[in-house]
Amino acid sequence: MTLNLADIRLEYSKKELSPEDCLPDPVAQFEIWLNEAISAQVHEPTAMNLAAVGADGRPSSRIVLLKGVEEGQLLFYTNYLSRKGQALDANPYVAITFFWPELERQVRIEGKACRVAPEVSDAYFASRPYTSRLGAWASEQSSEISSKAVLVTRAAMYGARHPINVPRPPHWGGYAVVPDRVEFWQGRPSRLHDRVQYALRENGGWLLSRLAP
Template identity: 50%
Template sequence: MEDTPRPPVLAGLRRTYEGEPLLEADVAPDPIAQFTVWFEEAMAANLTEPNAMVLATASAGGRPSARTVLLKGYDERGFVFYTNYESRKGRDLAENPRASLLFPWHPIRRQVRVEGTVTRLSHEESAEYFTSRPYGSRIGAWASRQSAVVRSREELDARYQELAARWPDDPPVPDFWGGLRVTPVEVEFWQGQLDRMHDRLRYRRTGAEWTLERLAP
């Protein structure tokens, strides 16, 4: 009997992390204020799309799914992104309105992880953002039945051209498209350090207040 092949050891991908210490005394009293500090530093570091975040969802039956989406706004109410409500993530969140977000800012040795509940934005809020998008993106929102199987690229392109001919100037807001807000109950800030002794500070919602905790790396 042949030996079962072993997965390769990716020794060449090992790296050392070293960053400024992340100390309780140095962070903001609430996670949104602290996120603003780090987000501005990520933008100042010229990261490619610092607003890119991994969105993890689960169906009602517990089947997980993750994908990268773009943060389009945030404030004390939470973190906002836009999508087709009939997509897989949209269906997951309709069944199970909880999500996790991850901002992987690897070049500056930082990550931010958010867990929270999810609600839809009002039609007015979604419409305001939709009308600010480029024309092609607005037609694309109509043309793509996101996550549905299509027979070919040609079918998708033909659908786009059909809708562009129908609305050559100003397509309306689709009723199946809009914004979602993740209202955080936990926000964790991760700063890489030497010897895998990373700094992890977690804000946890307790009533109307936030509790700050240090987690073991």
């Protein structure tokens, strides 16, 4: 059987969205939608596609997990020496996308990512499961390895070194994304989707507008 991808489509009709429905602050509005996604038991509601641009000018994206929303910033954690870490060293601007198909919703966030304070990374790292903390030491993220056995061996080695308390590796920590553009997308029938955009003004404050789908 040949699958015709052009014939795959869904009609969205669950909810509507307008600028009048939205809070003045986009992060507060995002928290409402995130809580609704969690309450609806959306699969992986905190999963977000993070796109960055490296020093070579090439964009790359991957799924990471949102680990906090604090003081208007979105937090995630990773290996600073990974491909995304190196890209953020070269260019701190990122684009983030959340997609919650069960609610027919998407959120796009653009802004600048900065490393969080070491004590913030320390606190989050200490909250991770023991094996995940070992994994942060064992994996030289994004580097080429000869086999899975390399990871297993390195994890065992660090487990022997740190049988109880695992300190945070210096190459691992968090980023806080400060948004300057946020878009909320609600699927609607006939592809006449609702799109509400927040754009940060130069003098502060947010400009809300409706975008064509």
